[in-house]
Amino acid sequence: MSDGMGERVSDAIVPGWEVVIGLEVHAELATATKLFSTARNEFGGDPNTNVDPVSLGLPGSLPVLNEKAVELAIRVGLALDCEIGRSVFARKNYFYPDMPKDFQISQYELPINGRGHLELPDGRTVGIERAHLEEDTGKSTHVGGGGRIHEAGHSLVDYNRAGVPLIEIVGAPDLRGPEDARAYVAELRAILVAIGASDGKMEEGSMRVDCNVSVRREGAAEFGTRCEIKNINSLRSLGRAIEYEARRQVDLIEAGEAVQQQTRHWNEDEGRTHTLRSKEEAYDYRYFPEPDLVPVDPSDEWIDEIRATLPALPRERRHRLAEAAGVDTAAAALTVERGMDDLAVDAIAAGADAARVLVHVDNNLADGAGRLTADAFAALVAMEVGGDLTATQAKTVLADLVASGGDPAAHAATHGFEAMDTGELESLVDRLIADHPDDWAGFVGGDDKERKKKSGFFVGQVMKATQGQADGRIVNELLERRAAGG
Amino acid sequence: MNSPETPRLTRDDVAHVANLARLTLTDDELDAFTGQLADVLDHAADLEALDLDGVAPMANPFPLVNVLRTDTPVDHDVRDEVLAAAPSIEDEQFRVPPVLGEAP
Incomplete structure (x- = not known):
């Protein structure tokens, strides 16, 4: 799909099979206020203290876009070499108590940042498909049933997080194993922190990773059916979840069954993924343009101004x-x-x-x-x-x-560190060779293991005699030279 | 405009959308709304008679872009008021019935 990834042999989880991974990373933007209202964007406050009529979705309240959130989103776009352009907000409709309006304001057909790429430390590049703005949801706590959703007696909702600005960064399916995935997330986090867009704290949930995984036989041209894994809270979980999911899919296919496209939940304690949603209709979000917001169309001048403030990436x-x-x-x-x-x-x-x-x-x-x-x-x-x-x-x-x-x-x-005279060191080494003929024979005639052991012995003796003042590297050179007859 | 063999909107479509919107409709209502919604779509379909090549879709009727506010927090201090208006609360949070499954 993108430039450099093709040349690499994947670290196969199951021999003969290739794992294909694309990550969706949500990062909370480091603003003082929410995306569409003036309530504070703050982690860890008392429940429902950072709320206002907009973040509670009260009738008659209207969203007004946060300039800083747009600026931070553009910073992300610049850092990922994205095409930055006119964008339109859209309503994503679904019913869930953590979303009090019964829709989430996101960007759909026209995201603020289009295609870009990210460079991994080893120089390979991973495609970025888009990086768009959207609002975060509130936080539900499931009470009863040991916190498990299915068995909960009721749920409690805190809307402090509702409306916090998020950037959702959608990566191309260019990753081929857990190591690739971890390297990608680590690099993305380093970029977000470097440009001041987010604190990138996975443990506080300010950076969250959803992982699309599919498998195909090595050499196959077509992608397999993918599953999306949610609830991954650390880089370690990310690797474990990918391995589990890849094996599950290979097992299904080898048993003659088909992988169903579905969203699966990673359970860290059990070390497995499981499905939560069954109704196919739940995927029908009926996106449409948000009538209460006008498009965002940053000028070249504004983008250039922001570019000038970026640190070295x-x-x-x-x-x-x-x-x-x-x-x-x-x-x-x-x-x-x-x-x-x-x-x-x-x-x-x-x-x-x-x-x-x-x-x-x-x-x-x-x-x-x-x-x-x-x-x-x-x-x-x-x-x-x-x-x-x-x-x-x-x-x-x-x-x-x-x-x-x-x-x-x-x-x-x-410290009294003085360079040892090489002549002094040579006579010391010669004396030790003469004093320990058996060890010397072992060094000269032994196999690699024996030779290593004996060189350790002689270096140790030199260090003892010089109270650590000698340079072990030079002692080894001397031993080699003597063994070669020099 | 709309050929009878391929209706723009079926009764099943309306039932599907009603279900997504968590609306329970009677058979009579389904029939009535299928007709009404089809009329709305037919009205919008008048656009198909126009040559719209090169015309960008309109996202909003106002000719405005970049309506932004500064990132300055305001202490709204509305918690007690909004919690008092909720049907059920617990520990300063909104108490809701058990939810099936994860948020989409």
């Missing part, structure tokens, strides 16, 4: 770091995810060895950079690469720089 930051470090975008992903890419790019620009910079950033700066500056970082890496500090010592000095800033050489001196 995760994909741009990955490309920038990848180029600076001479690695691929996948290798730059973790650094960008942690927000350490500016530091890494600046340290590399200051002359630091890119590979060491990425290793430190990804492994040794998990709690942030603190008072570490790019220049001090570059100086530290230079000392390490130049052999003045071992990897272990560099890590210690790095922790000092994070805690108190300053100059790496000064911290190294405080």
